[in-house]
Amino acid sequence: MYQLCEKGALEEKDNKIIFIAEKCDDCDICIPNCPSQAILKE
Numbered sequence: 001m002y003q004l005c006e007k008g009a010l011e012e013k014d015n016k017i018i019f020i021a022e023k024c025d026d027c028d029i030c031i032p033n034c035p036s037q038a039i040l041k042e
């Protein structure tokens with residue numbers, strides 16, 4: 001599992017990605033990095 005989020009806000013658990021909002025600093029790096037474009041932000 002490569003690191004999606006350098007802040008540790010995206011963690012893999014039971015084959016799912018869980019998002020830890022408290023660790024997210026809104027850098028938006030994860031959005032182009034997501035292979036499925038599954039991350040959406042407003």
Ligand code: SF4
Pocket residue numbers: 004005006007008009010023024025026027028029030031
């Ligand atoms: S926006 Fe940045 S800090 Fe937030 S989850 Fe994505 S990569 Fe991590």
